[in-house]
Every structure is written in structure tokens, then in C-alpha cells.
Amino acid sequence: MNRLRFAAFFCLLLLGAGARALDAGDMAPEIALTDLGGQPLRLADYRGKVVLLNFWASWCGPCLEEMPRLSGWQRGYGAAGLQVIGISMDDGVEPVRRLLAQRPLQYPVGLGDAALGARYGGILGLPQSFLIDRKGVVIARYRGETDLSQLEQAILSALSQRP
Numbered sequence: 001m002n003r004l005r006f007a008a009f010f011c012l013l014l015l016g017a018g019a020r021a022l023d024a025g026d027m028a029p030e031i032a033l034t035d036l037g038g039q040p041l042r043l044a045d046y047r048g049k050v051v052l053l054n055f056w057a058s059w060c061g062p063c064l065e066e067m068p069r070l071s072g073w074q075r076g077y078g079a080a081g082l083q084v085i086g087i088s089m090d091d092g093v094e095p096v097r098r099l100l101a102q103r104p105l106q107y108p109v110g111l112g113d114a115a116l117g118a119r120y121g122g123i124l125g126l127p128q129s130f131l132i133d134r135k136g137v138v139i140a141r142y143r144g145e146t147d148l149s150q151l152e153q154a155i156l157s158a159l160s161q162r163p
Contacts, residue, residue, distance in 0.1 A: 022121030023141050028053070028132045029119040031087070033110035036097065041085065041110040043136070049083045050158040051132040052151075055112060055123045057088060058095040062145045063127040067103060069148050073155065074106040080159050081134070087112040089123060133158055 022029070028051070031043040043051065054070060056063035067086075074084040086109035088096045093111055100109065117123035120130065121141075129146065131139040131154055139158055142151060 020121060022119075022130075022138060024138055026138045028130060028136050028138050031085075031110070031116065033087075033112075033116075035108040035110050036093065036100065037108070039108070041108050043085070043132075046083045046085070047136055048134050049081045050134060050155065051130075052082065052084045052155065053087065053120075053130040053132060054084065055087045055089055055117070055120070055126060055128045057090050057126050058099040059090070060126040064099075064103075066127060066146070066148060067105060069152075071106040073152065077155065077159060078106075082155060082159060083107070086110070087116065089113075089117065089126060131155065131158060133161065 028043060031041065031053075033041045035041040043053070052070065052073070054066075056067070058064075070084050070086075073082060084107035086105060086107060088109055089112050090096050096109065096111065112123070120128075125144055127142075127144070127146075129142040129151070131142070131151070133139050140154060
């Protein structure tokens with residue numbers, strides 16, 4: 001294994017070290033951030049709603065492709081109890097602000113970090129989304145490019161379940 005590959009492999013191991021896999025049936029770890037508008041962004045504030053928690057980055061092509069659809073779901077299903085939350089995994093806030101100035105979203109966005117990613121089982125590839133039920137339990141985890149039609153069906157199914 002050459003040095004560059006070894007360094008990349010080692011970094012991935014470190015990023016994932018201590019990150020317990022988080023999947024369906026697990027309680028979603030709390031998030032306590034400030035959104036880009038300066039408002040508190042806490043997962044607990046959305047208890048009673050179905051939450052689509054989407055980890056993304058401004059440089060991620062598939063992330064950018066799915067954002068308009070997520071925004072549309074927030075507009076279309078928000079009144080039925082859906083809350084989309086975006087967590088940018090960019091290294092700083094400026095690229096996120098520039099992107100959102102060009103592509104406004106209908107949902108709150110906070111800036112995540114490695115510690116938050118580790119609590120969610122290691123966010124080593126983007127996009128990653130977690131569908132969370134009204135009680136805060138993870139229904140499903142979606143890694144990478146996702147069939148958005150299937151994800152939408154899962155959202156509709158979760159919205160049809162009453163607490």
C-alpha cells in the first residue's frame with residue numbers, strides 16, 4: 001500500500017473510531033446547534049414531527065442534486081408533520097452561506113463537525129440522511145445517492161403513523 005493510500009485509510013479509521021453504527025431502531029442522538037440564521041437548532045424541538053436529517057456539503061454533487069427535492073418536501077409535507085433539517089459538513093460557514101444565497105432552502109441548516117458525525121455513526125460519505133419518527137427513533141439511514149422516490153414513500157409512510 002503506498003503512503004498516500006495508507007494515509008487516507010488511516011484518516012478514515014480515525015474519523016470512524018469510536019463511532020458506533022447508528023441505524024434503524026436506534027434513538028437519534030440529540031443535536032444542539034445554531035442554524036445559519038442564528039436560531040437554535042435542536043432535534044428535541046421537533047419531537048412529534050417526522051424528521052429528515054440530511055448531512056451534506058457544498059462541494060458534494062449528489063447533495064446539491066437532492067436539495068431542491070428536499071426543499072419541495074418541506075413545503076409540501078411540512079403541514080402534515082415533516083421537518084427537514086440540513087447539516088452541512090463543510091469546514092466553514094462561508095461556502096455554505098454562498099451556496100444558500102444562490103439556492104435558498106425551505107428548512108433550517110446548521111454546521112456539523114466530526115463529533116456530531118461520530119454520534120451519528122460516522123458520516124464518511126455524503127449525502128447521508130436519517131429518517132426519524134415522531135418519537136425520535138431512526139426509521140432508516142440512507143447513504144450516498146438515494147432513490148428519492150423510495151425515500152419519499154418512506155416519508156409518506158412515516159407521516160401516516162400517528163404517535
